[in-house]
Each structure stands twice: as C-alpha cells, then as structure tokens.
Amino acid sequence: MVRLKSRYLLCEVCVSDRRNLSLLDDRAIYTATKAAVARAHGDYGAALSSLGFSVKYLNAHTGIVFLRCRKSHYRLIWSALPFITSLENRGQRVPCFLNCLHVGGTIRTCQKFLVRYNTQQLHRMLPLCQSEAERSEIRKSVLSCTLKKEADDEEEDE
C-alpha cells in the first residue's frame, strides 16, 4: 500500500534567561530551521527541507515544538538542528537552542511521550516548590495528565 510516511520531531526550545521571550511563533521556527539546514547541507538540504516540512504545533509556554518531515530525510534535518543558535521574531533576536526529545511516526505517539515527559518534569519541580499551594497545584496536575486533554499548563523553571 502506498502511504506517505512522515516523522514528527518533538523538540523543546530552551531559552537561557527570560521566560517572557517564549512569545515565539511557528514562522520564526520554520525560517530558522530552513536556514540552518541550508547552511549545513547547502542547496540539497534546502530543497529537501522544502518538501514535507512544517511546524505542526507550538506551545509558547513550555516551548514544545512538533516538526514534521518526510521519513526519508528526517535525519538530515535533525542533524542540522544543533546548529540553530537563535530565533528571529519580528526584529528581535532570541538566543536559544532546540533540544530534540523524541521522534515519532504519528502525532499520537509524540503526544503520549509528551504526557509522560510532562509528568516527569512536574515530579522534578515538586521538591523545588516554595509554598504548599504550589505543591498541591502540581500534585493535582500530575494526577490529571491524560491523553485526552493535553494538560501542559506548567512552565518548567530552568
């Protein structure tokens, strides 16, 4: 059966100092990734990354991005991701880096991984809480992490 297979790269945008600079949009990530692939792999890379490549999902609070690319070329695009050093957004430049967490064949598998990852992050945040109200808030969110509603309402503090 002929089927167009794709790979979804689940990445996290790590910004160094300011949480407020997570007001990114998907156009910025799209252009940054295309530029990085073009710089690293030349015209061949630029052509490949124009084929099946798109940014499927972006969460500005936690910095999670889903990138979609063709299965035959995802390694090439993935190998150019470490060379991204900053993102442009409406004239201001945000220094950051992309950290790839998971590669999945469908959005659903990436979502399952994301739910597990978020619960791990919440568990990590629990000993760092200052007040009891925050602690109970986190416990409630951990218990309510399911696939049905994508509950990532916490910022990771880093």
Next chain:
Amino acid sequence: MAVFMDLNITYTTDKKRLRSVIETAAHLGYSTVAINYVVDLQQKKQVSSSVFPGKSRPIKVLNRLTVVASDPSHFRPNAEYKAYDLVAVYPTTEKLFHAACMTFDVDIICVAVIEKQPFFFKRSPINGAIERGVFFEISYTPAIRDSTMRRYTIANAISLMETCKGKNVIVTSGAEKPLELRGPYDIANLGLLFGLSEGDGKAAISTNCRAVHLHGETRKTALGIVHTMKKDQPLTERQEEEHAPVSKRAKIETV
C-alpha cells in the same frame, strides 16, 4: 535509558555561569559532567579547586585536566594529576601524538577542532591507543559558533573516523555558556555527520564516556584492585562503595 555524560565543560572563573551550564546539562538529561581545566605548557599550573556547585539535581561533577603540549618533556609532573578524575592531552605535533597514544598515562586525547590538523593520523598509534583504552575526543561547540570551525571539525572528525573505524571516540561539548550545550540525542545524530554509524554515535556519548570515567578511576588505584580513600570526606566514601564492583569490572588495565 543509558547514562549520558558530557565530559568537557570549560572552566570559567565566573561561578554563576558555570553553575548555570551545569544546571542546563542536568535539564537536558546528562547524568555526569566534567569540568575541564586547561593548562598550557608555558603557564604555571592552576589551583585545583574542586568546585561542586551544590547538587540541586543528582548530577555528578568530575574534574578533568587538559594539558596542551608540544613537547614530551612538558608532560608528567605526576603529583598533581592525582587530584583530577580525568586527564587529557592535546597534542600539537605528530611526535607527541604518537607518544601520547602509546606511552602517556592519559585517558583522553583531544583532536583539534579549531584548526586544520597539522599532521595526519596514522593507523599504528591509533590502534595502540585503542588497545590501551585511551579515547579520542571531538568537541562540537566550535562548530556551533562559527562556520569555518564547522568545516575543520567535520574534516578532522572524518579523517579520525577513517583511521579508527569509529571505535574509542567520545563527543563532548566545550561549552562556556549554557546556550552552547545540546541534548544527547542531537549529539548522537551529529555523530552521523562525523562519519559514525548510528550505534557508534550513541555509544560515543554514553558507553564510551562511562569507559573513560572508569579508566580515570582505575588510574588512581593500583592496577584497578587497591583503592585508597580519604576518610574525612563523605563524598569519597560514597565513591568508595562504588569502587568495589568497579575495580572488579574494570576491563582496562594501565601501566
């Protein structure tokens, strides 16, 4: 999940920046990092202050010394080397590279990434190093900073891979800022650019790094069997409990 290690974090005198680099490494999933003190041959040796920036997450911090050398006599003031967990050498001439592979008591040999390699790799010293359990290190942060460095890094890495067939290679960052670190899976993928196969790429940041760590530990013990420990520090005590299985398991015998 395997343990990922990043064995090259450049020491800066700015403690806050060092601490943020280590915290970013912990966030990315590294279980162990090593702070690298670089010693150039002209300068006098730095003070080895083992800075442990407070274990907020259980990440292990090691010390590592890199000696930039161009003459065999500059290497080997033996006493201070015991204070470091890992010892590395950065040879700048072919003779020194040969000597470092065959005879020097080091764990890591750094491959030049910021300049074109002035000498070619030959198979015989590299095979000798592989048998002794010495690892070759490629650092990726210059490749992120600058495009010319990127070319040198990839060229030198590929010529190394051709000679050593992908064995005994570790890939580390040389991070000075927290934004220069990259996650472990990204680095394993960078190994593909350097000519490593997929399994070798993953090994380069997990199992090979662990082997380097064990190699460094057995350098402190005598042939990996006897271990001395300071009694007043609880940290060394904890390491000592790990040493009983480690010294039996250490497959690398030195000197």
